Amino acid sequence: MHMLIICAAAPTTDRPRTHGLLTALTRNGHDVSVIFVDGAGTAFDELSDRCRALLPVARRAGLAERVIEVLARRRFDLVHIEGEVADAVDLPLPLPTVIDTTACQPLRRERMVRRAGWLLRGAHVLQAWRARQRAGAEWPAAARLIVASSEEDWGSAALGHPTHQPEVVPTPVDVERLVPTLQLRERARLLLDLRDFTPLERMVVLMETHAILAHIWQQRPEVRLQVLGPPPPGALRALATEPRISFVGAVRDARPYLAVATLALVPALPGRNGLYTPLEAMAMSLPLLGIPALARELEALAGHELLVASDAEELAQAALTLLDDPRYCGRLGRAARHLVERRHNYAAVNTALENVYARAMGCALAEWRLAVGFEGVVMQGEVSFSADG
Incomplete structure (x- = not known):
């Protein structure tokens, strides 16, 4: 199949969902050309050798014109558009269209509504509804929408346009690259991965994590936390001086950290970006401990493929349970790996x-x-x- 994919930015590994979808398609023989917004001349990995053409556009405002130009010169069977830039393309296009709404603004707001408490839901629900109505009006009725999980489909079902019911296409994970190692895990090292979060979200997550650690340290003062991300600014800077907390800064390859940690903490979910770092941890057989929304988002079985709890005290108690039960940790990790292998491999996503x-x-x-x-x-x-x- 000859397809044109339109992206909000260069589809490198820094954008794991789109990069993974492209990898799944090109590995299965599809002929893919990519138009993307990029004024910086981004360097690509091996994906550039598999695509027919990589066509950067310096500014978002020039995206619609470039799409029309490419469609006039080449024949395509289908267009696949990232939801972030759907409003920058002159829709409808003269051929079948699929829109990945996972990263678009209305879905981000809907995820915030879904995950927030009742007060925040009340504050955000009208704004989310209006955003979805605007997006629904912009998307042609014939376009097919896709999301990363059935949890994201909640937003479309509750707030969306009746003609736009998304299909679930899971986020791909490279299960050949992310492989559990034979290295022994440390007995009391927690991992907090902040790569999916915005700077503001990191502040909130760190505060929630510190509350969890306060409960844990009352019984297990030797427990340490390793944070994949930069040290916090401002009032939270004191966390960087806590000897039991280490910040490793920006990380391109998390595998060395995922291989040795005892378990990964996920006390909150990102409102802007899709979930990918928990899938990396699961692929490496690292047990996940998070809030109930994490299990729904990953469509994972709580208690079998990951462990969930509702507040800081319950999360701390669950962490202590896992730290005291290495066999249970091992079972959770193996089940998590099997989930990723089954649902998120390139062939299944393709x-x-x-x-x-x-x-x-x-x-x-x-x-x-x-x-x-x-x-x-x-x-x-x-x-x-x-x-x-």
Whole structure:
């Protein structure tokens, strides 16, 4: 299939969802060209060798013109657009269109509404509804929408336009690169990964984590915390002087830290970016401990594939339980790895994408298969079943 993918920024590993979707498509033989906003001349990895063309645009304002120019010169079967830039493209386009709404602003607001307490929900719900109505008006009715999990689909079902019901396409994870090691894990080292969070969100997460640590240190003062991210500014700067907390700064490759930690803490979810760092931890068989929304977002079974608790005191008690039970930690880690291998590998994600693409191109059988949840691929009127189909 010949497809054009339109991105808000260069689809490098710093944007793991789009980079992973591109990798899944190109590994399975699809012919892909990419238009993206990039005025800095971003360097690419091996993905550049697999794509037919990488077409940067210096400014977002020039995106629509570049898309029209490329569509006039080349033939494509389908256009795939990141939701962040859907409003910068002159929709509808003259060919089937799929929009990945995972990172778009209305969905971000809806995720905030979904995860917040009742007071914040009341404050945000009207703004989220208005944003979704504007987005729904901009998206053509024939466009197919995709999200990363059924938890994100909540926003569309509750606040969205009735003609825009997204299909779930999980975020891909490189399970061949992220592999559990034979290295022994430390017995009392917690890991906090802040790479998915904005600077403001990091401040909130650090405050919540410090409250959890205060409860843990009452019983286990030797427990240490390693933070993947820079030291906090301002009033939280004192955390950087706590000898049991270490900040490692910006990290390109988290595998050395994921390999030795006892467990990963996820006391909050990002409001702006999608979840990827917890999937990396799970792929490395690192047990996750987080809030209940984490299990819903990852569609993971609490108590089996990760552990959840509602507040700082409960999270601290759950962490102490895991620290005292290495066998349970091992079972959680192995189950987490199996979840990522099953749902987030490149082949499974490619299958999900191909089904959505076939539906966008008018395949009635693909429409039926997506409705009933079959796992097989339907392309050009042919049917092939996966091992689970």
